[in-house]
Amino acid sequence: MRLSRGARAALAVAMTLGLAVIYVPLGVVIVSSFNTDKTFGWPPSGFTLEWWRRAVDNVGARDALATSVKAGFGATAIALVLGTLLSFAVARYRFFGRDVVSILVVLPIALPGIVTGIALSSAIQTTLRPIGIDFGLFTVIIGHATFCVVIVYNNVLARLRRTSGSLEEASMDLGAGVFTTFRHVTFPAVRSALFAGGLLAFALSFDEVIVTTFTAGAGVQTLPIWILSNLTRPNQAPIVNVVAAVLIVASVVPVWLAQRVSADTAGGRL
Amino acid sequence: MSSAEGARPASFARRVSGTLYRRPGLRLGGLLTAPLGYLVVVYLGALGLLLMSAFWTTDEFSGNLVKSFTWANFHAVATTSVYRTVLIRSVGVAAAVTVICTAVAFPMAFFMAKVAPVRLRRGLVVAVLTPLWASYLVKAFAWRSMFSGDGVLDWALTPFGLSSPGFGLPATVVVLSYLWLPYMILPIYAGLERLPESMLEASADLGAKAGRTFRSVVLPLTIPAVVAGSIFTFSLSLGDYITVQIVGGKTQLIGNLIQTNVGAANNLPLAAALATLPIVIMVGYLLAVRRTGALDNL
Amino acid sequence: MKMRATLVATAAAALALAGCGGSSGTTGSTGQGGFKAPPMKAVTHLGPGEGQVNLISWPGYVEDGSSDKSVDWVHPFEKATGCMVKNHAAGTSDEMVNLMKTGQYDAVSASGDATLRLIAAGSVQPINTKLIPSYKDVFSGLKMKPWNSVNGVAYGVPHGRGANVLMYRTDLVKPAPTSWDVVWNKASPYKGKVTAYDSPIYIADAAVYLMAHRPDLKIKDPYALDDKQFNAAVALLKKQNADIGEYWSDALKQVQSFKSGDLAVGTSWQYNVNLAQSEKAPVDAVLPSEGSTGWSDTWMIAAHTKHLTCAYKWLNWIISPKVNAQVAEWFGEAPSDSKSCALTSDKNFCTTYHANDEAYFKKIWYWTTPIKQCLDGRTDVSCKTYADWTTAWQEIKG
Structure with a gap:
């Protein structure tokens, strides 16, 4: 598309402004983590490394981080398996109700978190607890997996639509079994889509608050739940800023990696 | 396997x-x-x-569920004026957030997909995706401190004779738009990226100026992507009850009502009846947009 | 601390069935006529420690150094008694009541609205205070109150208490207020800068105000409101809504807003006031002439505990002078142990929190769950339940 120089410049300005708006609050978080003021007044009243020092000692935050990583891996693993299976079915077969599937899979992410949250919570209460499964990490993973499936599904489906099924047919015509074909033909084609989808699914689970609130046992504290309960405690709130600052910086690595591995530059789809 | x-x-x-x-x-x-x-x-x-x-009630004394059929909760939802007011407000907020996100995301996604040099694209996508990993709560609190009377906004705006709008509905809309922006940029970007360059060239060869190509080719083909993004921004805004507690001043949204009824009031049936409102809205929305192919663009 | 918002929750359950009339206000507490606790006797002696104790507590009550390395009274307890602590921090009173029903826990830090529910449900047992050496030092103003005892039988040990005070910006609110007027009938000068507590229980604050200013309503207990009294309180709150800048539910947000000047006046906790002052915000606080609402928590022992001795040891530990001082300072409330005051790291701590000041706490109506049976003893009318309060609260906020 041949755009005028003015249009290009205008778009570049929009991009720059957009990024500025995205990053100013993150900058505020990072600055606040060095602010002596416990309630983050602006401009900062002084520079301190106290919060960083105390964050290093904070066992609660470390445990919560570990819990979040476990929950994220658990939910992502389920999502990878289920999302992949479903996307193959939808991409390679025609069957009755295929349209319904596409709505069903998007429902957990399209319905507000609080609806998903209270639905799962009351279901666990009435069906799982009587058989001895109480709220805990397991229920968090179950809950997160419901809305992570769609992410993997979308990524793999998009890839499958671009790679023709005829390659798989050729492989099987040449005598390769279903599993061999999957291993040597199909899997390599969707590998990067799986990675990108898995990463986004993990990110979604990692930052989920509302569904987690309703599905976690009180003993299970994911990082967002830890943040929620500590942001309101003046002695702890500045430490939350430190944790967030670390997350912001650290998250560049996986996002960048996904970019490198992924074939399409979008680095995955939501 | x-x-x-x-x-x-x-x-x-x-x-x-x-x-x-x-x-x-x-x-x-x-x-x-x-x-x-x-x-x-x-x-x-x-x-x-x-x-x-939603068709049950809670026992007034024990707080236990009474599993006998009643329309009482739906009747309460339909007749209590505060629920109607809050629902309209919530839908308004979700719609406003969606419009703002689209308006901000489209030029950015367009720049990323069609203007920026290819080697810059990866960097831009990383830049847009990274904030997804920074805690949503921390970002909302950062905005709170920016909106406050001695915050960054006031500090930056005072020289121009302006002041921060303070906490309330406008602040809620701004913060929600901020939080969900990447969820709009990404689908639009993916949609634009899929637009073959050849199609745009054909349009130009046929004599269309950039504006005409945009209106007649780009826009119609990216609408499914925009709708896909709007599913996220709309639904995430419709169900949010935490951001509004942080920057909403005295505002309450439908999520707050559901949460209060299930938590403080221990009235799951009423909360469930209230929850049918966003469910109906979102399912209706999904069915309506299915034709546009938006669901394939998520 | 933000959880206090959700803490005064629901149905006083079986309590109501039993026809309990336990009022929480020290000024207005009538007996508990009609309330029958399940038959159960307190133990007379304790065996050897069982090596473990499972607790349910409010966040901040059982700290093992994981929040802050220097804030740890769990490990010293484990060392001293050999009882290993497993703690479950609960978010709401309902959660506590439900968890206690599972029978997996030995002790719980219950709030005023949960205690009688736990007693009525048979989830907790009477306490033999003679087996708790620290009990003798507990402020008498907290002993044997309607929310921690039944007909002279103790069901737990008091953990601490606090009042809801009126905080104001000294530069914006002049002259210094002495009445709740400034947030009710005379709030207009501070339009948009008034704050209120974001919970249905705040309706009681309106009732406390009406008790003093509308004697014709004959409110005797702010948690026992009949139709007419309730409607008057709700009307007052709806009027107040126009002046409200923000309803607050956690300390940090309120302090931020007072510091930045987004808020000028409203109900608060002593803890918030101190924090705001330490952050150099020009604020002060007062317990207004009308009196106020407040809260007090109680440690209780499960009826069928497997770790009875360790549970007793924990109760004794948590109200022992040194530990009670630590908890009180970390959480920001008045300690329940009279000897704690000498042991706080801030020597003025007890003065700031009025820990010794019984006259101060005489003016406080401690949070209680409103039930159908009027808590003030009236039998000719029925009172509004907490469910009614919750619905009204949503309408008040609009």
Whole structure:
């Protein structure tokens, strides 16, 4: 598309402004983590490394981080398996109700978190607890997996639509079994889509608050739940800023990696 | 699936493989059973139970559920004026957030997909995606401190004779738009990226100026992507009750009402009846946009 | 601390069935006529420690150094008694009541609205205070109150208490207020800068105000409101809504807003006031002439505990002078142990929190769950339940 120089410049300005708006609050978080003021007044009243020092000692935050990583891996693993299976079915077969599937899979992410949250919570209460499964990490993973499936599904489906099924047919015509074909033909084609989808699914689970609130046992504290309960405690709130600052910086690595591995530059789809 | 190696399992795997090869229906069944089972049993099952409980009541004394059929909760939802007011407000907020996100995201996504040099694209996508990892709560609190009377906004605006709008509905809309912006940029970017360059060139060759190409080619083809993004921004805004507590001043949204009824009031049936409102809205929205192909653009 | 918002929750359950009339206000507490606790006797002696104790507590009550390395009274307890602590921090009173029903826990830090529910449900047992050496030092103003005892039988040990005070910006609110007027009938000068507590229980604050200013309503207990009294309180709150800048539910947000000047006046906790002052915000606080609402928590022991001795040891530990001082300072409330005051790291701590000041706490109506049976003893009318309060609260906020 041949755009005028003015249009290009205008778009570049929009991009720059957009990024500025995205990053100013993150900058505020990072600055606040060095602010002596416990309630983050602006401009900062002084520079301190106290919060960083105390964050290093904070066992609660470390445990919560570990819990979040476990929950994220658990939910992502389920999502990878289920999302992949479903996307193959939808991409390679025609069957009755295929349209319904596409709505069903998007429902957990399209319905507000609080609806998903209270639905799962009351279901666990009435069906799982009587058989001895109480709220805990397991229920968090179950809950997160419901809305992570769609992410993997979308990524793999998009890839499958671009790679023709005829390659798989050729492989099987040449005598390769279903599993061999999957291993040597199909899997390599969707590998990067799986990675990108898995990463986004993990990110979604990692930052989920509302569904987690309703599905976690009180003993299970994911990082967002830890943040929620500590942001309101003046002695702890500045430490939350430190944790967030670390997350912001650290998250560049996986996002960048996904970019490198992924074939399409979008680095995955939501 | 790919672990079909080793001597003895191989023969077994081969038999399974053979059966699967001969019977595509079996293959399809194998693919569908687990994911559909999970979504139907876990998710729809839970939703079904929730909707069922909307017809129950709680015992006034013990707080336990009384499982006898009643329309009372829906009657309460329909007749209590505060629920109507809050629902309209919530839909308004969700719509406003969606419009703002689209307006901000489109030029950015367009620049990323069609203007920026290819080697810059990856960097830009990383820049847009990174904030997704920074805690949503921390970002909302950062905005709170920016909106406050001695915050960054006031500090930056005072020289221009302006001041921060303070906490309230406008602040809520701004912060929600901020939080969900990446969820709009990404689908639009993916949609624009898929637009073949050749199609745009054809349009130009046929004499269309950039503006005309944009209106007649780019826009119609990216609408599904925009709609896909709007599913996220709309639904995430509709269900939010935490951001509004942080920057909303005295505002309450439908999520707050649901949360209060399920928490403080311990009245799950009423909360469930209230929850049907966003469910109906979102399912209606999904059915309406299915035709546009938006669901393939998520 | 933000959880206090959700803490005064629901149905006083079986309590109501039993026809309990336990009022929480020290000024207005009538007996508990009609309330029958399940038959159960306190133990007379304790065996050897069982090596473990499972607790349910409010966040901040059971700290093992994981929040802050220097804040740890769990490890010293484990060392001293050999009882290993497993703690479950609960978010709401309902959660506590439900968890206690599972029978997996030995002790719980219950709030005023949960205690009688736990007693009525048979989830907790009477306490033999003679087996708790620290009990003798507990402020008498907290002993044997309607929310921690039944007909002279103790069901737990008091953990601490606090009042809801009126905080104001000294530069914006002049002259210094002495009445709740400034947030009710005379709030207009501070339009948009008034704050209120974001919970249905705040309706009681309106009732406390009406008790003093509308004697014709004959409100005797702010948690026992009949139709007419309730409607008057709700009307007052709806009027107040126009002046509200923000309803607050956690300390940090409120302090931020007072510091930045987004808020000028409203109900608060002593803890918030101190924090705001330490952050150099020009604020002060007062317990207004009308009196106020407040809260007090109680440690209780499960009826069928497997770790009875360790549970007793924990109760004794948590109200022992040194530990009670630590908890009180970390959480920001008045300690329940009279000897704690000498042991706080801030020597003025007890003065700031009025820990010794019984006259101060005489003016406080401690949070209680409103039930159908009027808590003030009236039998000719029925009172509004907490469910009614919750619905009204949503309408008040609009």
